[in-house]
Amino acid sequence: MPLFMDVHALGDGVTMDDVAKAHAADLATQGAHDVNYLRYWVDEAKGQIFCLVEAPDAEAANTVHREAHGLVADHIFEVKEGS
Template sequence: MPKYMDVHHIDGGVTAADVAGLHEKDLAHQHVHDVKFLKYWVDEAQGKVFCLSEAPSAEAAVAVHREAHGAVADEIYEVGEFS
């Protein structure tokens, strides 16, 4: 299944605790769209959140965020894993 990295830009910064709560909502809702959120990263000071998921499409990953809590990503990229 393809992997997607989505990027959220949050004006004024964000706390890791707030993002953890949103991530829990994603996990509870992800099955509806056959999405699996794998990991996320937070830059609190810059207000940036990065979410890695496996999803059938970018639209499916976006739908989970929209329906679970409304914090839709500003950008989303299909990514590959290389070493």
Template structure:
């Protein structure tokens, strides 16, 4: 399954870790419908950036989870390969 890193370059003003966790839980509720598995996420609150690592059949499937879950779409989605 392809691995993707998506980048949300302008998270909502005033984003908190608690709000991000709630949004992530909504993504988890929608992921199976699209064949997506979220692996991990990172956030830089000061820069208002969120990074999500996920397995998905396509970039479009990855975007669909965010769109249906909470509407906070990634600005960029990169297919990546895990290094060792």
């Protein structure tokens, strides 16, 4: 399944706790869309969130965000994992 990295630029007020809650909502919603949110990273100082997700396509990944909490990504990039 394709792998995507999405980027959210939310500005001030982003906290790890809030992102953890949003991620939990993603996990509760993802199954209906054949999506698997794997990990996330937060830059609180810059108000940015990065999510790593397996999904059939970028729109399926964004649909989960939209349904789970409404915070859709500003950018979604298809990526390949290296070592």
